[in-house]
Amino acid sequence: MKLLDIGVLSKRSGVPPSTLRYYEEIGLIQSAARNGLRRQFETLVLTQLALISLGKMAGFSLAEIRGMFAKDGTPKLPRPELHLRADTLDEQIRGLTRLRDALRHVADCPAETHMDCPKFKRLMEFASRSAAARK
Amino acid sequence: MKLLDIGVLSKRSGVPPSTLRYYEEIGLIQSAARNGLRRQFETLVLTQLALISLGKMAGFSLAEIRGMFAKDGTPKLPRPELHLRADTLDEQIRGLTRLRDALRHVADCPAETHMDCPKFKRLMEFASRSAAARK
DNA sequence: CTGCCACTTCAAGTCAACTTGAGGTCAACC
DNA sequence: GGTTGACCTCAAGTTGACTTGAAGTGGCAG
Numbered sequence: 198m199k200l201l202d203i204g205v206l207s208k209r210s211g212v213p214p215s216t217l218r219y220y221e222e223i224g225l226i227q228s229a230a231r232n233g234l235r236r237q238f239e240t241l242v243l244t245q246l247a248l249i250s251l252g253k254m255a256g257f258s259l260a261e262i263r264g265m266f267a268k269d270g271t272p273k274l275p276r277p278e279l280h281l282r283a284d285t286l287d288e289q290i291r292g293l294t295r296l297r298d299a300l301r302h303v304a305d306c307p308a309e310t311h312m313d314c315p316k317f318k319r320l321m322e323f324a325s326r327s328a329a330a331r332k
Numbered sequence: 333m334k335l336l337d338i339g340v341l342s343k344r345s346g347v348p349p350s351t352l353r354y355y356e357e358i359g360l361i362q363s364a365a366r367n368g369l370r371r372q373f374e375t376l377v378l379t380q381l382a383l384i385s386l387g388k389m390a391g392f393s394l395a396e397i398r399g400m401f402a403k404d405g406t407p408k409l410p411r412p413e414l415h416l417r418a419d420t421l422d423e424q425i426r427g428l429t430r431l432r433d434a435l436r437h438v439a440d441c442p443a444e445t446h447m448d449c450p451k452f453k454r455l456m457e458f459a460s461r462s463a464a465a466r467k
Numbered sequence: 468c469t470g471c472c473a474c475t476t477c478a479a480g481t482c483a484a485c486t487t488g489a490g491g492t493c494a495a496c497c
Numbered sequence: 498g499g500t501t502g503a504c505c506t507c508a509a510g511t512t513g514a515c516t517t518g519a520a521g522t523g524g525c526a527g
Contacts (some may be wrong), residue, residue, distance in 0.1 A: 202473085233475090282435055286336045305411075311407070
C-alpha cells in the first residue's frame with residue numbers, strides 16, 4: 198500500500214500540513230507510519246478528509262465528526278442516530294434552500310421595496326418561525 | 333410602534349440577552365431607544381434575528397451577514413453579488429444533500445461492509461471530488 | 468559528504484463569537 | 498423605605514479550530 202508524505206496529502210486534499218498535524222493530534226485522522234520523522238499517510242485519509250469537509254459543511258464540530266465515523270471512514274453510529282442526523286440535515290437543507298430562494302428572489306424581483314412583496318414576506322415569515330423553533 | 337425590552341426580545345427570539353447586547357455592540361442590530369438604562373427594541377429586530385439565524389446556518393460570519401442586509405432587514409447587496417451568494421448556497425445544499433443521502437443509505441443498507449457497496453462508494457467519490465474542489 | 472529543504476516538536480498566539488463576573492442602577496412591590 | 502429582580506457597563510475569560518514561530522532532524526541531490 199502506497200503511503201503519502203504530509204506535503205502530498207496536503208496538496209491533494211487542500212488541507213494545510215499544520216491542520217493535518219492538528220487533526221492527527223485530536224485523533225481525527227492517523228498516520229500509518231513514519232519515514233524517519235516524517236508522517237506517512239494511507240490514501241484512505243483522503244476519503245476521511247473529504248468526509249470531514251462534508252461534515253464541517255453541515256455544521257458539525259470536529260468532535261462530532263470524530264464520533265460519527267470509524268477510522269476506516271465508514272459511519273459507526275447506530276441506525277436511529279444516523280436517521281436523526283439525517284433529519285437534522287434535512288431541516289438545515291430546507292433553511293438553506295429558503296435563504297437561497299430569498300436571495301435569488303430579491304436579486305430578480307424588480308419591486309422597489311421588498312418588504313411589500315408577498316413572496317419576500319412569506320420567506321421572512323418562515324425565517325422568523327424557524328429561528329424561533331431552533332432553541 | 334411598540335417596543336420590546338431585551339428580556340422579551342430574548343424570549344421571543346431564543347437569543348440570550350448577552351448575545352443581543354453583543355450583536356448591538358458589533359452593529360448587527362440596534363436598539364431604538366432606552367427606557368432609563370434599558371434598551372428598547374423594535375419588533376423589526378425579530379425579523380433581523382431570524383435572518384441572522386438563517387445566515388449563520390448558511391455558514392456566513394456575523395461580519396458577512398452585517399454586510400448583507402440593511403438595517404431594515406432587506407438585503408442590500410448588488411444583484412450579481414446576491415446571485416453569487418445564492419450559487420455558493422446551492423453548492424452547499426448539494427454537499428449537504430449528499431451527506432444526508434450517505435447517512436440514510438448507510439442506516440438502511442444491510443451490507444456488511446459499506447466500502448464494498450457501489451452506492452456508498454459513489455457517495456464517497458463525490459465527497460472526495462467536492463473536497464478537492466473547495467480550496 | 469555537505470547542504471538544502473521539507474519535514475519535526477512544542478508552546479504560544481489568533482480569531483470569531485460569545486459568556487461570565489463584578490459592581491452599579493432603577494422601578495416596583497411588600 | 499427596603500429589598501428584589503431585571504436590567505446596565507466593562508473587562509476578562511472561554512471554546513473551537515487552527516496558525517505561527519523558534520529551534521531541531523534527517524533523507525537525498527549534487
